[in-house]
Amino acid sequence: MNKLLVPILSVLAAIGFAVSVYLVFFYTPLDFTIDHDSGRLVGTSLFFNETIMYFHVAHAFVLFTAVFIGGIASILYLWKRKPVWDDLAAATIEISVAFGAVVLVTGSIWAKAAWDVWWQWEPRLTMSLLLWLILVGYVLVRKFAGPSADRVAAGMAIFGMVGVPFIYTMVGQDSHPGSGANGVAFTLKGRMVVTFWVAVATFMIWFVALVITRVQGTRAEREVRELRERALDLGVIE
Amino acid sequence: MLRHALRIAWKDLRIELRSKEIFMTMAFFGALLVVIYSFAFPNNPAAVRGSVPGMLWVSLAFTGTIALGRAFDRERENDTMRALLLAPVPRLAVFVGKAIAMAALILCVAVIVVPLLALWLNAPLFDYPLELVVSVAAGSLGIAVVGSVFAATLLKARSRDVLLPVVLYPILLPLFVAGTKCTEALVAVHPNLEVAHYWMGFLGIYDAAFLVLSLWVFESLVIE
Numbered sequence: 001m002n003k004l005l006v007p008i009l010s011v012l013a014a015i016g017f018a019v020s021v022y023l024v025f026f027y028t029p030l031d032f033t034i035d036h037d038s039g040r041l042v043g044t045s046l047f048f049n050e051t052i053m054y055f056h057v058a059h060a061f062v063l064f065t066a067v068f069i070g071g072i073a074s075i076l077y078l079w080k081r082k083p084v085w086d087d088l089a090a091a092t093i094e095i096s097v098a099f100g101a102v103v104l105v106t107g108s109i110w111a112k113a114a115w116d117v118w119w120q121w122e123p124r125l126t127m128s129l130l131l132w133l134i135l136v137g138y139v140l141v142r143k144f145a146g147p148s149a150d151r152v153a154a155g156m157a158i159f160g161m162v163g164v165p166f167i168y169t170m171v172g173q174d175s176h177p178g179s180g181a182n183g184v185a186f187t188l189k190g191r192m193v194v195t196f197w198v199a200v201a202t203f204m205i206w207f208v209a210l211v212i213t214r215v216q217g218t219r220a221e222r223e224v225r226e227l228r229e230r231a232l233d234l235g236v237i238e
Numbered sequence: 239m240l241r242h243a244l245r246i247a248w249k250d251l252r253i254e255l256r257s258k259e260i261f262m263t264m265a266f267f268g269a270l271l272v273v274i275y276s277f278a279f280p281n282n283p284a285a286v287r288g289s290v291p292g293m294l295w296v297s298l299a300f301t302g303t304i305a306l307g308r309a310f311d312r313e314r315e316n317d318t319m320r321a322l323l324l325a326p327v328p329r330l331a332v333f334v335g336k337a338i339a340m341a342a343l344i345l346c347v348a349v350i351v352v353p354l355l356a357l358w359l360n361a362p363l364f365d366y367p368l369e370l371v372v373s374v375a376a377g378s379l380g381i382a383v384v385g386s387v388f389a390a391t392l393l394k395a396r397s398r399d400v401l402l403p404v405v406l407y408p409i410l411l412p413l414f415v416a417g418t419k420c421t422e423a424l425v426a427v428h429p430n431l432e433v434a435h436y437w438m439g440f441l442g443i444y445d446a447a448f449l450v451l452s453l454w455v456f457e458s459l460v461i462e
């Protein structure tokens with residue numbers, strides 16, 4: 001079972017990816033209406049490049065889930081000092097760097113279509129960027145800090161979690177489509193809902209598969225290191 | 239606990255008073271920064287009003303991190319950090335003492351750098367001295383608190399000199415933004431005290447939040 005889990009999840013994600021690409025381009029109508037009086041096309045703020053939104057928001061969902069899990073795991077690691085929490089935090093945060101990069105890039109493309117600028121210092125963009133910088137810093141610390149990397153990284157995750165909401169309150173007006181309770185996820189209509197949640201599920205499954213693989217990799221690394229040390233002690237290898 | 243903390247802070251400040259190493263080098267470094275700014279950025283009065291808040295807070299960030307790194311290096315050289323942590327005082331006292339000493343040191347450097355900014359760039363920084371001093375003090379305190387936690391945690395790490403800013407700046411970013419906006423409101427053509435007070439309050443809340451968090455996690459971060 002355990003050996004089959006990652007392949008099964010990966011296959012599911014691959015199927016989900018193909019299905020969601022199909023749904024995005026051939027199944028879901030674009031979100032606009034024709035105004036009867038003027039005969040002009042009226043788009044919602046989503047209409048601009050709507051197709052990219054399904055991947056953008058799905059990746060953002062995964063990003064925030066990953067960061068949340070990573071933060072909780074970091075707290076648990078500092079508290080209990082069990083390597084399993086450290087492995088989980090390292091894996092989720094490392095992978096969230098990739099998802100964060102996708103969120104920023106797809107968001108930029110969307111923004112060029114909707115706002116006619118690639119970047120705007122708007123709360124959610126600034127917050128996502130700061131979050132991503134913290135994640136990259138975390139990975140750098142893990143890679144280069146040596147023996148105390150686990151503690152520094154855990155501290156960074158916890159301090160970062162507290163710091164990120166600050167930035168949200170401090171820069172300008174939120175011009176993202178649908179903030180808070182009117183969030184994009186709750187205002188979609190008809191076929192858009194199906195496509196949206198298929199995309200979210202796909203990337204969530206993909207994320208879980210990646211995390212499991214990463215944790216297994218870390219464990220394997222540790223086992224090899226311990227075996228090597230034992231072999232050195234016994235004089236089997238030099 | 240506060241007595242122990244003050245004693246540790248006094249120990250650090252006394253070392254510094256005798257050698258003056260960090261203060262002298264950082265003040266000189268800060269002065270050099272101001273010279274570089276005055277050549278690197280447009281130097282007319284209108285442009286200075288726009289850029290001097292950023293210069294002030296960038297100087298604070300640079301001098302603060304280097305000072306932190308050097309100050310904690312002293313504890314590493316003879317492995318005295320271990321001795322401090324083993325001392326029969328609450329570990330929180332060690333942290334509070336270190337943070338007080340660092341805040342004092344960063345403020346001393348700011349006392350040199352900020353007037354130099356006003357002098358060499360003709361910046362109207364001292365039109366509202368009280369607000370300026372309070373916001374810079376709050377900023378220094380925030381840098382010292384968060385910085386002490388991570389400088390202490392990074393003590394044994396490889397390449398800690400580069401990692402300290404890598405870790406600190408993303409976490410301190412809200413503080414720098416708030417500080418810059420506060421100074422911006424003070425040096426604008428039409429100074430807006432209401433905005434400045436809002437950002438001073440923000441700095442206060444940031445400091446309080448991170449002080450509580452630091453007190454809470456310091457011990458579990460520095461223990462191996």
